[in-house]
Amino acid sequence: MQNNIEKILKKHTIIPVATIENSSQIDEYYALLKTNNIYCIEITLRTSFAWEAISLFKQKYGSEFSIGVGTITNPTDVKKCIEIGVDFIVSPGTSTELCASLNNSGIPFLPGVATPSEIITGLNNGWSYFKFFPANLFGGRDALKVYSSIFSAAYFCPTGGINHDNYTYFLELPNVLSVGGSWVFKK
Secondary structure, eight states: OTTTHHHHHHHOSEEEEEOOOSTHHHHHHHHHHHHTTOOEEEEESOSTTHHHHHHHHHHHHTTTOEEEEEOOOSHHHHHHHHHHTOSEEEOSSOOHHHHHHHHHSOSOEEOEEOSHHHHHHHHHTTOOEEEETTTTTTTHHHHHHHHHHHOTTOEEEEOSSOOTTTHHHHHTSTTBOOEEESGGGOO
16 A cells, blocks of 8 residues: 555554755765664755765665655655655646656655645555644644544654654554654754
C-alpha cells in the first residue's frame, strides 16, 4: 500500500524536514542527524538548490539514510524523484494527476491531508497513511484523537508546529506512526 510507506514510517518515528540552501548544509545536517541516531531526512523543494541537494545527499549518504523529498505538488516533481531514486515522497496535498503519479511511481509516498473530506478521498484511493499538515493550524493532537475514532484505517505523520516540546505527545496517539519537523535542525 502506497508503495510500502508504512515501513519507512515505522522505522523512522522522527522525520526531520530540511530546507537546504547550499552544499555545506548537506554534510552539516548529515553529521547532526547521525549524532542524534536519526537516519532519515525529508528535503523540501523550497529553495532553488533543492534538487541538487537531494541528488548530492543521495550520492553521499544514500547507503545510510532514507532520503525523501517534500513539497511535491505535481507529476513533474514525481518524475524527478524517480530519476534520482529517492526513498520516499511527501506531498502537502493531492490532485487527481498527482494521485496517479504517486501511485505509479514505485516510490513510497505520503500524501498530505488536513480535513475529513481529504482523508475520505485518500481512503477511497486505497491509502491508509497520510501527512497531517499543517497540524498546528488544523487542530493538532486533538484533531488526530478525533480522527482516530472516525477513521480507524487512517494513520498519520503530523507536521507543522511539531517541536522538541510536543513531538512525544503526538507519538503517544495510536494513529500516529511518526512525526515530521525542522526542530531537529534548530540550535
